[in-house]
Amino acid sequence: MTxxxxxxxxxxxxxxxxxxxxxxxxxxxxxxxxxxxxDNAKQPPNLLSAVNMEYVDxxxxxxxxxEVAFFPPVTGG
Amino acid sequence: MDKRVIVTDTIFDPLxxxxxxxxxxxxxxxxxxxxxFVGTMRDxxxxxxxxxxxxxxxxxxxxxxLSQIIDxxxxxxxxxxxxxxxxxxxxxxxxxxxxxxxxxAHRAEAYEAxxxxxxELKSRAPFWxxxxxxxxxxxxxxxxxx
Numbered sequence: 001m002t003x004x005x006x007x008x009x010x011x012x013x014x015x016x017x018x019x020x021x022x023x024x025x026x027x028x029x030x031x032x033x034x035x036x037x038x039d040n041a042k043q044p045p046n047l048l049s050a051v052n053m054e055y056v057d058x059x060x061x062x063x064x065x066x067e068v069a070f071f072p073p074v075t076g077g
Numbered sequence: 078m079d080k081r082v083i084v085t086d087t088i089f090d091p092l093x094x095x096x097x098x099x100x101x102x103x104x105x106x107x108x109x110x111x112x113x114f115v116g117t118m119r120d121x122x123x124x125x126x127x128x129x130x131x132x133x134x135x136x137x138x139x140x141x142x143l144s145q146i147i148d149x150x151x152x153x154x155x156x157x158x159x160x161x162x163x164x165x166x167x168x169x170x171x172x173x174x175x176x177x178x179x180x181x182a183h184r185a186e187a188y189e190a191x192x193x194x195x196x197e198l199k200s201r202a203p204f205w206x207x208x209x210x211x212x213x214x215x216x217x218x219x220x221x222x223x
Contacts (some may be wrong), residue, residue, distance in 0.1 A: 001129050009205035010216040039097025050203075054136035069135060069203075072203070075193060075217040076163065077116055077175050 001064045003027055005037040008071035015041060024064040031058040033068045046073050081159060082143040084134060086166035091115045091176040094162050098178065104157040110184040112191040114177040120170035122208060122217070129209035132165045132174070138203050139163070146197040150179070154186040159194060163204065195221065 002021040012018055020037050029032050031051050034041075050069045051060055062068055080101075083094075095113055102108075118130055147159045162176040175193045181187040199220050207219040 006135070009207070010111065013216075031223055050135075050138060051139050055201075069138070071135065071203060072205065072211070072216070073219055074199075074201065074203050075206045075220050076134070076202050077199035077220065 002055060003033060003062055003064065004067045005033055006067065006069040008069065010072050011044065011047070011070055014044075024062075027062055028064060029058065030056060030060045030068060033062055034058070037068075044072065047071075048073065079144045079147075079160065081147050082140050083162040084136075084139055084165055085162065086164070087143075088168070088172055089162055089164065089176070091162070091173050094176055095160070095178045098158075098160045099180070102158055102180070104180065107182060108157050108180040109182050110187040111178060111180050112184070112187040114175075114191055114195050115173055116175040116195070118168060118170050118172050118174055122221075125208075125210055127170065127208045127210060129167060129169055131167050131207045131209070133205045133207065134163075134165045135203035142202050143191065143198065146194055146201065149197070150190040150193050153193065154181070154190040156181045156186050158189045159190065161194065162200065163198075163202070165204070 003024050005020045007015055007017050015038055022036055048071050049056055051066055120127055143161050150159055157180045160178045164174050177191055179187040179191040208215055
């Protein structure tokens, strides 16, 4: 199994990453997933994150099989 | 699949959608009020002409959160049903972006629930707008105030 990481919108374009699969070893929080997936890129202000499609903060734990997503403020409607 | 939520990449007719949904409702005879909100793409934003718009979303999370906010509205107000259609992909000025429809016995609940749904959608549903201007493209960084 792996942790699947997704990036959306301006963040996806800026980082040039759409999706990544990471080995779960050593990845205990959303913050750790960000660091690993982006090679410690600086976090933009207002960055949002979700685990398994629910909003979470960066201290939220992650486990094998989770889907973690990072994206800018939403602008629908 | 939640029949109360549609995310589509093709143009839709909001009033036809309201009629179609209402025709399939079980609560016929119980509702005395239907409130609809239709959001339409403008050809200007922050004093610049916008030629085209592209809407990206997070498939799965979008539908999940739209269902959640409908459930919340049903808990807060005495509404009989609610329906949301949201467009994604490429579209042009004048195209409908979003439809929110609410049904209740009396108008107050349908109005209030409708306002709740569109405001929550705008702040929580993972959609992102990118505008094409004469000078290139830009991501919309935040929604305008109501």
